[in-house]
Amino acid sequence: MVDHTPRRATRRSFLAGTGAVAAGVTLLPKFGWAAEEKKLNFYNWDTYIGETTLDDFKKASGVEVTMDLFADNDELFAKLKEGNPGYDVIVPTNDYTERMIAANMLVPLDHAKIPNIKNIGKAFLNPAFDPGRKYSLPYMWGTVGIGYRKSRVDGVPDSWKWLYDSSKYAGKIALLGAPGTVLQVGCKYMGWPLNEKDPAKLEKVAELLIKQKPHIKVFAEDNGQDLLLSGEVDLTMEWNGDILQVMAEDPDISYVVPKEGGLLWEDTLAIPTGAPHPENAHAFINFLLGAETGAAIADFIQYATPNAAAKALMKPEYTGNPAIFPPDDVIERCETAIYQGPEYTQLVDRLWTRIGAA
Incomplete structure (x- = not known):
């Protein structure tokens, strides 16, 4: 199980990444990395990633993650509306995911490159805003x-x-x-x-x-x-x-x-059109959906995870909290x-x- 000791990082403290592996490293499939530089650009909400997640991914893959932060979906949408400035993975909320699909701002995901889809709870596999999860996968809700x-x-x-x-x-x-x-x-x-x-x-x-x-x-x-x-x-x-x-x-x-x-609401993981490192992006999404990784993220940020395998690792203080679930x-x-x-x-x-x- 994941340690549930309450803790919270200061805002905007995740940019440099921190520390060593806290809860084990999810093994990553070895596909396509030789064709891409070992970099990934992540556009995320503030205080919305595990304490060591980015370092853990680098240890597992060799890929260096640069994370920029946005305050709301409007900022995210405006940043990408005129063309992707270089982001590989983004975290839009469900209605904005739907809006970005309609505007051809997201690329279809290759599910074969994201085997950890198996960890997602059944209730999250076929949402109305993205039937069959063609363009997005669930992150938190x-x-x-x-x-x-x-x-x-x-x-x-x-x-x-x-x-x-x-x-x-x-x-x-x-x-x-x-x-x-x-x-x-x-x-x-x-x-x-x-x-x-x-x-x-x-x-x-x-x-x-x-x-x-x-x-x-x-x-x-x-x-x-x-x-x-x-x-x-x-x-x-x-x-x-x-x-x-x-x-x-x-x-x-x-x-x-x-x-x-x-x-x-449901926040999603998606790859924007024009992503410079799509193979790394698939690998990163797969990593985030790992059981141990997902549990460490959820424990740290205190949001409800749609990752059934991750939830199974959590203590009752998390799974039984009515403010979370x-x-x-x-x-x-x-x-x-x-x-x-x-x-x-x-x-x-x-x-x-x-x-x-x-």
Whole structure:
């Protein structure tokens, strides 16, 4: 089993790689490396890789990984929209994976070069956004909810009203800086589907946010958990794993999915069109899907793994944590975002610009 001692690296500390092998090295298939230089360029979310994963891969393969970080899917998409600047593996969320497939921004995966597909749980093998997993494989999954400081709020913030429609915690609230997610969750609060695309209803969510904006400290760029930990905010809209990382440091912090429900997401591993090292990319994805590697990553970053073989190595403190693996009634209240086409994307961009200018 994997050591479950709580720990968390400082943000942006993974760029240089660290240390020796923590939980064993997954053996890699020997294909194609002679034709490629021993390099790989990885574009990933912050604090979203194991403590020694990149060094472990280099020990197993000889391939040096350079990792750049993005704050949200919009940044990822914009970076690659005009042409791949040199990335080999990226980590888009499910609706952006679908969007990038539609835009011919991803290349089909050669499953024969990724034998560790066998480790993936059956529930993740045929998603609607990528049938048959032709272009992507699952990395982590989870929810978006509210992280909060128990000693500073009056009870459990079990409604999105606390963030979207109340002045009670003015100046101590953070929302994500992800336009689509903020508007989608606003739809859930209003009692509409997460994937509501009626412009009139989305306008009402924007108006609600504009009204609430004086009480919001910041639309955080993937660092709401740090603001919560430092005491700069008492309530933050965040990805569950980010809050779990700071919960390990501070027992006064907790996490809840509000009664209206939230966003159920899946981040994927994909190879962008024009990747300079596609063979290394397949080998790296295969490595990440190894049982020991996957368990070490999940243990360190505290997100739910879709890797059944990795999950089997984990302790009950991880597998039985409802903030990581939500109970069925929570999942039933949540929805998965879908890509709704360029007109919807343009509408979201226009509304976000209005919110930002207000």
